[in-house]
Structures are given as structure tokens and as C-alpha cells.
Amino acid sequence: MIDSWKDNTAKSNEHWKWQGETGLKYDLVSSFLSLGRSIFAYTYVAFRTIRKMISIGTFTQLIAAESSLNGAIGGMVNSVTELVKRCNYAYEYVLFMEYPAALKKGSKPVEKKSHEIEFRHVSFSYPKTDRKVLEDVNIRITPGEHLSIVGLNGAGKTTFIKLLCRLYDPTGGQILLDGTDIREYDYTQYMEQFAPVFQDFKLFAFSIAENIAFDDKDADITALTDRVGLHEFVEKLDKGTDTSIFKFFDEEGVEPSGGEQQKIAIARALYKDAPVVILDEPTAALDPIAEYEIYKQFNSLVGGKSAFYISHRLSSCQFCDHIAVFSDGRIAEYGTHAELESIPDGIYARMFEAQAKYYRD
Ligand code: ADP
Numbered sequence: 060m061i062d063s064w065k066d067n068t069a070k071s072n073e074h075w076k077w078q079g080e081t082g083l084k085y086d087l088v089s090s091f092l093s094l095g096r097s098i099f100a101y102t103y104v105a106f107r108t109i110r111k112m113i114s115i116g117t118f119t120q121l122i123a124a125e126s127s128l129n130g131a132i133g134g135m136v137n138s139v140t141e142l143v144k145r146c147n148y149a150y151e152y153v154l155f156m157e158y159p160a161a162l163k164k165g166s167k168p169v170e171k172k173s174h175e176i177e178f179r180h181v182s183f184s185y186p187k188t189d190r191k192v193l194e195d196v197n198i199r200i201t202p203g204e205h206l207s208i209v210g211l212n213g214a215g216k217t218t219f220i221k222l223l224c225r226l227y228d229p230t231g232g233q234i235l236l237d238g239t240d241i242r243e244y245d246y247t248q249y250m251e252q253f254a255p256v257f258q259d260f261k262l263f264a265f266s267i268a269e270n271i272a273f274d275d276k277d278a279d280i281t282a283l284t285d286r287v288g289l290h291e292f293v294e295k296l297d298k299g300t301d302t303s304i305f306k307f308f309d310e311e312g313v314e315p316s317g318g319e320q321q322k323i324a325i326a327r328a329l330y331k332d333a334p335v336v337i338l339d340e341p342t343a344a345l346d347p348i349a350e351y352e353i354y355k356q357f358n359s360l361v362g363g364k365s366a367f368y369i370s371h372r373l374s375s376c377q378f379c380d381h382i383a384v385f386s387d388g389r390i391a392e393y394g395t396h397a398e399l400e401s402i403p404d405g406i407y408a409r410m411f412e413a414q415a416k417y418y419r420d
Contacts, residue, residue, distance in 0.1 A: 089136070093129060100125040162228055165243035169252060173202035173334050173365060174236050176223065182231035183222060192218045194388045195232070200381075205358060205366040207376040209410065210385030216369045217258075219385070220339055223367075224253055254328040255337035262320055264307040267293070268300040271327045283329055286360055287322040288352065318349060325353065329360060337367045347372055354378055373411050382407065 101122065108118040176199070183193040193215045200206050208216045222229055225241065234241045241249060262270050272278035280300045284293050296302040296313060303312035304323070315323065328336060338357070351374045358366070358378040368375050376382045377396050384392035384399065384407045392399055392407050399407035 089133075093133070097125065097129065162225060162246070163242045164246040166245055167239065167243045169236070169244050169248040171251060171334060173363060174252065175202055175238070176200040176335070176365065177235040177238075178219075178222075178232070179235060180232035181222065181229045181234060183218060183227065183229050185218075185227075192388050193222070193229075196388075196390055198383060198390060198393070200365060200367075203363045203365055204381065205361070205368070205379040207379035207382045208367060208369045208385060209371075209373060209376065209382060209407065210391075214385035215388040216385050217339055220255065220337055220367060220369065224255055224337070225249065252333055253335045253337060254331040254333035255339065256321075256324050256328045258340045260321075260324040262304050262315075262323060264303065264305040264309075264312070266298075266301045266303050267323060270304060270323055271300075272330050275330075278330060283326040284323075286329060286356065287326045288349070288356065289319065289322050289326065292319055292322075318346070322353070325357065333364075335365045335367070336361050339367075339369045340371065347374065350375070373407075373414055376411075 104113070104118055104121045104125075107113045108115065113121070178196045178198045181193055181196040182191055184191050196215075196219065198206075208219065210216050218227075221227055222234060225246065228242065236244065236249070236252075267284070268278075268280040271280055271283055281293070284290065284300060292315070293299055298311075303309035304320075305314060306312040325338070328338075336357075338354075350370070350372060354368065354370070354375040355378060366379075368379060370376075380395070381393065382396060382399055383390050384405075386406055392402065392405055399405060400411055402408050
């Protein structure tokens with residue numbers, strides 16, 4: 060680390076040295092020009108004064124005028140250089156803002172209702188990589204279906220969700236919503252159909268209520284916090300759901316535990332009231348029993364909505380209509396808990412047995 064620090068400091072010093080040396084040349088030229096101008100002006104005016112061609116009063120006036128002219132010219136040069144410098148920064152910003160969107164955005168309206176979702180021969184590689192993270196994924200999720208997605212780390216579960224949420228477009232195949240390619244839909248309306256809670260959700264240093272419903276004063280925040288099991292947590296706070304999260308802006312703010320933060324994030328997803336709910340392992344910081352409770356409760360809360368659950372703990376699978384087991388970017392097994400559990404030496408059966416054994420022991 061120290062070597063790397065020394066290396067970088069040396070590089071950075073080299074840059075400053077180069078900047079200093081380049082700047083010095085221009086500074087010297089500019090200073091000499093200014094000096095020359097002043098010497099010429101002073102000598103000329105002094106000469107005329109000695110020759111009594113102008114009065115002492117005029118002399119002082121001219122000297123003062125020369126000095127302010129010098130200042131004005133210097134100021135103007137500085138302003139122009141500063142302008143050029145800032146234009147360069149602005150240019151980068153303009154380029155960035157005008158960067159064409161990589162995602163194709165259609166115009167077809169999307170109605171806020173239960174949807175049928177279908178992945179048809181979907182393949183995907185991340186930009187600038189060759190490896191297929193998803194390969195020929197085929198699955199149909201009927202309206203209101205609850206699907207559990209399981210698989211080892213790196214199997215492609217999150218990527219599957221990212222494609223559904225249009226964070227990327229598939230490199231092959233199609234994703235269909237009610238029979239239409241999702242690229243044809245109006246992007247904003249399409250996004251309104253999903254309430255995802257990702258592993259790396261973020262809470263803001265605002266109040267609990269604002270974190271859930273932002274500025275919607277009519278939202279029943281208490282009902283939402285009760286639903287996700289935050290009743291006791293909120294009850295202990297003097298200001299209830301108006302208590303700030305974190306202490307960045309409010310000394311009386313509360314620091315929720317990892318599990319409590321996840322529950323707030325889930326309450327936010329519930330508030331959105333979108334037809335498709337996605338939980339991508341947001342419950343990793345919860346203990347197994349709390350996770351089991353949340354999933355059980357959540358499953359009844361989302362009711363008729365479609366739901367996708369990604370979890371390492373297979374207890375959540377039992378509430379779902381179907382389970383898709385991802386392995387090396389493909390759906391290796393698909394079915395109900397009972398069906399998959401009975402596959403001899405199946406991936407799901409082995410994962411389930413390994414976890415069940417752990418709890419039993
Ligand atoms: P899972 O959710 O099943 O753990 P992911 O979908 O997150 O798996 O990742 C699948 C594979 O894609 C992994 O091998 C991972 O390294 C790779 N991957 C994930 N995100 C990126 C990315 N932004 N760029 C390149 N490769 C990625």
C-alpha cells in the first residue's frame with residue numbers, strides 16, 4: 060500500500076511540476092509585458108512632466124489611469140483563461156448529458172395490472188465481456204404467480220431480475236410482458252410495474268416516513284411499518300415514523316440495525332403498490348426466523364400481485380407457486396417445492412437437504 064501511495068504521489072508531483080513549469084513560462088512572459096508597459100508609460104509621462112509639457116496633477120492622474128488599465132487588462136486575461144477552462148469542464152458535462160441512451164425505449168402504454176411475463180430464449184453477456192451469464196432462458200410467469208429463484212452465487216439470478224427491470228437489454232432472445240416485447244413499452248410506465256428491493260438498497264438520511272413514501276402526506280405509514288414487522292421499533296421512538304434515520308442531519312436520528320433497514324426498504328416497496336414485487340435477497344441481514352416471518356407475511360401481503368423472490372434460504376420457497384433453480388446461467392430445474400424435492404440428487408433437493416440438516420443439527 061505504501062509503495063502504491065509513493066508511486067501515485069510521485070506521479071501526481073510530476074504532474075504538478077509540469078503544470079508549474081508550463082504556467083511559469085506564461086507567467087514570466089505576462090509579467091515582463093506588464094513591466095515593459097509600465098516602464099514605458101512611466102518614463103513617457105515622467106519625461107513630459109519634466110519637460111513641463113504636462114502638470115504634476117495630470118502626471119498623477121495618468122499614473123493612476125495606467126495602473127487601473129494594467130489591472131483591467133490583467134483581469135480580462137484572467138477572465139478569458141477562466142472561461143476557456145470552465146468551458147472545457149462544461150463540454151464534458153454536455154457530452155455526458157447528450158450521450159445516447161443504450162436502451163431502446165418504446166412508446167406503447169402499460170396498464171397497471173397483473174401481467175404475464177415470459178422470457179423467450181433469453182441470453183445475456185455483460186457489456187465488454189464474452190461470457191454468457193444467461194443462456195437460453197425460457198420461463199413463463201402467469202399473472203399473480205409467486206416465483207422463487209434459487210441457485211448458487213454467480214448462477215445469474217440477479218442478472219435475470221436486472222433484465223426484467225430493464226437495467227440491461229438481453230443480448231439474445233426476448234422478454235415479453237403480456238405478449239409484447241418489453242422494449243416496445245414506454246419506459247417510465249414499464250418501470251411503474253415493478254417494486255424491487257435489491258440487496259444493495261439505500262436508505263436516505265430523512266425520516267422513516269419520507270424513506271417509505273417520500274412527500275406523500277396521505278400515506279398510511281404506520282400501517283406499512285406494522286405490516287413489515289416494525290411495530291415495536293417505531294413504538295419505541297419518541298417521534299414515531301417522523302424520526303430521522305441516521306444522525307447525519309439530526310442528532311436525535313436513529314441508527315436502525317441491518318434487519319430493520321431491510322424492513323424499511325420492504326415497506327417502501329409495498330408503498331409503491333406495483334403489480335410486480337421483487338425481493339432480491341434484501342433479507343440477508345435478518346435471522347432465519349425473522350426472514351421466514353417476513354416472507355410468510357409478505358406473501359400474503361402481496362396477494363394477487365406477481366412476486367419474484369431470490370433468497371439463499373430455501374424456507375422462502377415453500378410459499379411460492381413455482382421455483383426456478385438457476386445453474387450456470389440456465390434454468391436447471393423448475394417446479395413446485397414438492398416436485399423439486401423429490402428429484403433424486405437434484406440441485407434443489409441437495410440444497411434443501413443441506414440447509415434442513417444444518418437446522419436440524
Ligand atoms: P447471482 O445473483 O446468481 O449470484 P449474478 O446474476 O449477480 O449472480 O451474476 C452472474 C455472473 O455475472 C457472475 O459470474 C458475475 O461475476 C457476473 N456479473 C455480474 N454483474 C456483472 C457486471 N456488471 N459486469 C460483468 N459481469 C458481471
